[in-house]
Amino acid sequence: xxxxxxxxxxxxxxxxxxxxxxxxxxxxxxxxxxxxxxxxxxxxxxxxxxxxxxxxxxxxxxxxxxxxxxxxxxxxxxxxxxxxxxxxxxxxxxxxxxxxxxxxxxxxxxxxxxxxxxxxxxxxxxxxxxxxxxxxxxxxxxxxxxxxxxxxxxxxxxxxxxxxxxxxxxxxxxxxxxxxxxxxxxxxxxxxxxxxxxxxxxxxxxxxxxxxxxxxxxxxxxxxxxxxxxxxxxxxxxxxxxxxxxxxxxxxxxxxxxxxxxxxxxxxxxxxxxxxxxxxxxxxxxxxxxxxxxxxxxxxxxxxxxxxxxxxxxxxxxxxxxxxxxxxxxxxxxxxxxxxxxxxxxxxxxxxxxxxxxxxxxxxxxxxxxxxxxxxxxxxxxxxxxxxxxxxxxxxxxxxxxx
Numbered sequence: 564x565x566x567x568x569x570x571x572x573x574x575x576x577x578x579x580x581x582x583x584x585x586x587x588x589x590x591x592x593x594x595x596x597x598x599x600x601x602x603x604x605x606x607x608x609x610x611x612x613x614x615x616x617x618x619x620x621x622x623x624x625x626x627x628x629x630x631x632x633x634x635x636x637x638x639x640x641x642x643x644x645x646x647x648x649x650x651x652x653x654x655x656x657x658x659x660x661x662x663x664x665x666x667x668x669x670x671x672x673x674x675x676x677x678x679x680x681x682x683x684x685x686x687x688x689x690x691x692x693x694x695x696x697x698x699x700x701x702x703x704x705x706x707x708x709x710x711x712x713x714x715x716x717x718x719x720x721x722x723x724x725x726x727x728x729x730x731x732x733x734x735x736x737x738x739x740x741x742x743x744x745x746x747x748x749x750x751x752x753x754x755x756x757x758x759x760x761x762x763x764x765x766x767x768x769x770x771x772x773x774x775x776x777x778x779x780x781x782x783x784x785x786x787x788x789x790x791x792x793x794x795x796x797x798x799x800x801x802x803x804x805x806x807x808x809x810x811x812x813x814x815x816x817x818x819x820x821x822x823x824x825x826x827x828x829x830x831x832x833x834x835x836x837x838x839x840x841x842x843x844x845x846x847x848x849x850x851x852x853x854x855x856x857x858x859x860x861x862x863x864x865x866x867x868x869x870x871x872x873x874x875x876x877x878x879x880x881x882x883x884x885x886x887x888x889x890x891x892x893x894x895x896x897x898x899x900x901x902x903x904x905x906x907x908x909x910x911x912x913x914x915x916x917x918x919x920x921x922x923x924x925x926x927x928x929x930x931x932x933x934x935x936x937x938x939x940x941x942x943x944x945x946x947x948x949x950x951x952x953x954x955x956x957x958x959x960x961x962x963x964x965x966x
Contacts, residue, residue, distance in 0.1 A: 565834050567669040568845030568966065572830040572933035573601045573755050577769045577921040580685035580823035585766040587825070589757060591628040591684035594827035595619060595636035598680060601755040602829045603640060606843060611643025613833075613841055615674035618665040620657025620681030621650050622924035623692045628684060636682070652925070653854070655890060656951040656959035657681050659928025662830055663852040663961055669834050670849075676833035676841070681926035684825045690924070697955055708804035708860035712954065713788035713820070714797045715862040716893035717813045722805060722861070723899050727814040730894035731781040734819035734918045736908070737891060741915025742774035749914055749941060753933050771822040771921040786813035787820070804860040819894040824921030828929035845966045847936050850946070851877040852961040863896045865958025866950040867903050873948070873960045881906065884962070885944035888931040890951040891916035914938060927951065932961065939965045 575594055578586030586594070599617065603610055619633035633648030653660045658681030665679035698709055710718065720730060744750060745768065756767035792798040798811040831843075838845055853873040857865035866889055874880060881904050889897050889912060901911055914934055917927060928951055935947040950960035 564670045565672050567666045567832055567834060567849045568838060569847040569849065569936060569963065570831040570833055570838055570843045570845055571602060571606055572828065572936065573598055573753055574828035574930045574933060575757050575826045576754055576766050577771055577824040577826040577923055578766050579770050580825050582686060584686045584825060585770055586757060587686040589765065589825070590687065591621065591682050592632060592636055592639065594684060594757065594825065595632055595682040596639040597755065597757055598827040598829040599636055599640035599642065599678065602678060602831055603642065606831060606841065608841060610646050613676050613837060614642060614646045614678055616665065616668060616677045617646060617648040618661040618677060618679045619648065619650055620652065620661040620925035620928065622652055622654055622657055622683060623688050623690065624650050624652065625693045626688055628688045632682065653957065653959060654954040655892060655924055656928050656953045657925040658828060658930065659932060659949060659951055659959050659961055662832070662929055662932060665832050666849045666852065669832060676837035678829055678831055680827065680829035680929040682827035683923040683925040685823045685923060686825050690823065708800050710797050710801055710860050710862065711788065711791055712862060713815055714792045714801060714811065715860065716815050716895050717788055717792065717811050718801045718805065718861055719863060719899050720814045720895040721808050721812045723902060725814065725895050725898050729898060730814050730819045731778055733894040733898060734781060735776055735778060737912065737915050737918040738772065738774055738776040740913065741769070741772050741919035744914040745769070749937060753937055769920045771824050772919050776818065781818045784816040784818050787816045789813045801860065815893050815895065819918060821892050821917035822921035824923050826923035826926050826930070828926045828933060830929050830933060846940070847963045847965050850962040850964050854959050855957065857956045857958060859956030862954065862956045863892060863952040864899060865952050865956055866900055866960065869958030869960045870948065870950055873962060877962055884946050884948045885910065886913060886935050886938060886947040887911045888935040888947065888949045890922060890927055890931060891918040892922065892952050894918065896952050928959070932963065936963060
């Protein structure tokens, strides 16, 4: 297999995914375009000659975000018309899977250089806008003990012993780390400002963060999924699926769950010859990646299963990994992962995560891979593992090593 390297990465700041968010006026197409254009400009890419494909994740590719947004964004970003594009969807891991999909093309020797990433405008195209059979069709919902993700997160907390104080404390630390990362300039080389048609900056900083968050302020929030679990009957479904618990204790709320935001990311991948032709130095090597299904009712423990699969495939152990990035879909997801592998928090999401900065569904996987690469370079460390939990019970994970 051909080695594939990460040559560069960029991302937009994350804008609040609401009508009053700074990026609400910016379409998903424009977000993706600005990320692709920035990657091209800062690497002086001759896209017509060098780039073989653009692969973008997008979880709700409907309406203005539909129609193979990767190809259309590449055209709008003035990539050569020879450059094709493909949109993929593996729910929350779409951005990381786009990287893995593009890397596989290079590893197989079929492509020389690819661009991967993702985009989501959650303020303009609502979460779940593309629909789906799993929650709606009883023939599969009943069989698989369908639960809404929030109830699944509370099920994890209940089954594995995480209290409201535990998940809130994790959320406070995420906010602190994100704020410190911005203050220390850890994102300055990768975040590109989003601009309007006049070239005026609309947003240059992650907008969802709440650095003043405390245990006291979070304690004032009511658990978000009580009504859904109790009146909606999903707590009973959870007990059916996991009869060892007596009931579900609801601990998650907006303050310890991932934020709804808009954003896009792009990563430049290629083999050694393509990098040399472009005059670029590699920053990291994609060492291995994997996907795996997991039990769909509890749903969000997939990162554990896929990490075990990936480490075996790469002939590595948890101790060989210097830094971990696990998307903070809900606090209990990360707490359970650290508990299972006995990972110290000082190796996990060291720059903060989606609880503080938000989770633009189709883009997050590419964003956090870029974040951990920057952190490997900043600290002089070598290896990182990036992973995300996924709807319907799946996990995707990737190991990179700094060059």
